[in-house]
Amino acid sequence: MPVPDPNLYPDFNVIRLSHTCLNVADLTASRKFYTEILGLQVTDETDTHIYLRAMEERGHHCIILQKSDRPGTVEVMGFKTYDEGDLDRAEAFFRSKGRPTEWVQRPYQGRTLLTSDNIGIPLEFHHKMDRLDPIHQQYALYRGVKPLRIDHFNCFSPEVDASVAFYNDMGFRVTEYTEDADSKKLWAAWMHRKGGVHDMAFTNGTGPRMHHVAFWVPTPLNIIDLLDLMSTTGYVSNIERGPGRHGISNAFFLYILDPDGHRIEIYCSDYQTLDPDHEPIHWDLKDPQRQTLWGAAAPQSWFEHGTEFVGTKPVEAMLKATPIIAP
Template sequence: MPVPAPNLYPDFNVIRLSHVCLNVTDLEVSRKFYTETLGMQITDEDATHIYLRALEERGHHCVILQKSDQPGTVEVLGFKTFDEPDLDRAEAYFAAKGRPTQWVERPFQGRTLLTCDPMGIPLEFYHHMDRLPPIHQQYALYRGVKPLRIDHFNCFSPDVDASVAFYSDFGFRVTEYTEDAQSGRLWAAWMHRKGGVHDMAFTSGIGPRLHHVAFWVPTPLNIIDLLDLMATTGYVANIERGPGRHGISNAFFLYILDPDGHRIEIYCSDYQTVDPDLEPIKWDLTDPQRQTLWGAAAPESWFKNGSPFVGVETRAPQITASPIIAP
């Protein structure tokens, strides 16, 4: 089944992914991990929430840690629109698609539209977020892996074809995809708005669940430094996969787990995709260099474990094809 043609003139304009709200068990434990190991900066905190940003970001937050009795789950994925009128156009668009819409109050954000995609992934859209002074040249603040910005989400979907069709319709463009040759259906796809390889990706699996959230770092050496740090500060068991280089995206990567099991990718060295006529790259599911150009194959946990969305039922994938899994 071919990927949909991109909609270059969508009903409303999403410019990029923005933030994620992760539910955690212990804010102090998570605080230590996200600030000392990852190196993110706290922008606000109280008894139930910690707001964090990466070092290049001017928006108030890209991660919200929320103390919850459902740790290991995800509240919402956030996206920024080009302007305020885009929010009203988005409300009309999602309502016309039969999706629920609701205006919600969010700290440090302006008007925020809450909805969900057909799989049930909770999505929120806003235009205004409080802006903070730049800190990207305050090198004394750089800690851990030195994350510069949030880069992308990857979600398990039980029907990747349907997910790709839905996001394509409001302007996301496919850069690379994996097709199951036997069924002709999509097993995974990478889609963007901001001109990188992806803001949002979908992988076939029990879903919807968040597979991972990724952060961009300056160089592969930052990832090596993080591995040394985690190996000597009690987090060696939290290293799940990598380092290595993906075939898809060509990026240097590492996957780690936070204290509640949320998967985080540390990511750099992908490529620019701004041309509107860029043709997506097709990969066969059995190509051993698809997921790992070089490095160890992904472990079974990488294909099975993910963070559920609060209140959203999961279901089995529609295709049973499987990629190469490490023994």
Template sequence: MPVPAPNLYPPFNIVRLSHVEYRVRDLAASRAFYIDILGLQVTHEETGRLYLRAMEERGHHCIVLVQADTADVGVLGFKLYDEPDLERAESFFAEKSLPTAWVERPHMGRTLRTRDPWGIPLEFYVRMDRLPPIHQQYRLYNGVKPLRIDHFNMFSADVDASVAFYGEMGFRVTEYTEDDESGRLWAAWMHRKGGVHDVAFTNGLGPRLHHTAFWVPTPLNIIDLLDLMSTTGYVANIERGPGRHGISNAFFLYVRDPDGHRIEIYCSDYQTVDPDLEPIRWSLTDPQRQTLWGAPAPKSWFEEGSTFEGAEPAPSALKAQPIIAP
């Protein structure tokens, strides 16, 4: 199935991805990981809930950690351009018979809560509490020195359908992996903010969240994180990397938090602002698509992910497999 043409005039205007809510079983353990190891900054803390931001971010939070009995994902958040976009978004989802509700969210203005056709919980807003800048307070830099949230990657049981739906909302494909035999999409990377992706979809049991990524200043910050994790009791939390992706050209590292939620540390991708930028096609059997240097990803990277609260994953009908490390 060919990649659909970009929708340059979507029904509402998404600026970028914004935040994720992780439900965790031990908030103290998660606090230590995200603050002391990754280096995110606390913006608000209350019983059972912790709000964090990265160093360049002016919005109140990019991650919310919530104490829960089950470790899963509560919601993925996206920022819209202006207030009328909220009503347009509500109409878009309601016309597709998807649930819509106006919800109260701490530190955020009017917020629309909904789900995509596969049950991924989504929320859209325009205004979030703005905080003073801290990007030049170098004494605060810690861990991997995270600058900003960069993207979500999700397992999808039907990548073609996911790309079509998110394309309706104005996400544009930058790169994709196609199964040579069936012609179906195995994975796709889509953006709003002008990087390689705000969202990506990977074939597999879905919907599940594969990972959330954070942008860091340089590859050396990733090396520093590896040294820190390997000497502070987190060596088993290092899953994959460091390396350079073929897709996106980014330098990467994948780590797991105490509940197994996967976090990618990411830098050095490229600009994709031009509306007529042609997507780059990769073959599923190309060993450089995963890692430019040719190293395949481990089995866990293709099979393990975080479930979404209230969404039941389904298996994919596409059984094609990329190269997997032994």
């Protein structure tokens, strides 16, 4: 199935990804990991929730840690719209697709629409979020990998072609994709709104499940510093893959796992995709440099482990093709 032509005038306007809520078992352990190791800043905390932002972000939060009896699951993925009217247009769009819609109250956010995509990923859309003073020049606060901003989500989809078609209708544009040469079906695709390589990506696999949430960092050297920190503070086993450079996106990367098994990518040095006639890059599934331009090949866990979304039961992938996996 070919990549769809970009929809440059969607029914409503998403600016970018905004935040996600991760369910965790132990707020104290998670707080330590996300602040002392990863380096996010706490903006508020209660007995049940911790709100965090990265160093360049002015919005109140990009990560919510929620104490739960279902740790290792994802509550929701959030996106920011261009204006308030887009929220009403989004409601009409999702209703036209047969998806449930509900207006919900969220701390530190304005009017928020809760819905889900075609495979059941819970999504919420807001325009307003409490704005905080800038901290990007408060260098004494920088810790861990020095995360600057949340960058993207990647999710397992049981049918990547269908996921791409749905998000294309929302105005997400494909930047790169992997195609199975035999079936001509998509094995993975990277889609953006903010002008980078992706805000949302889909990988073939049992889903829906979150594959990872990614943070942009200043330089590859920050990633090396994080590896040194994790290896000497009891977190060496939380290092899953990398460092290396992706063929797709050209990004320098590292994948780590938080205490509840949520995968986090540390990410820098991808490229700009603002032009409306930007042409997507095609990769063959068997090309070893698509996933790793250089560095060790991805381990089996990278293709199989993901965290489930609350209220959604994953199903097996329709496409059975497999990429190159590390021995």
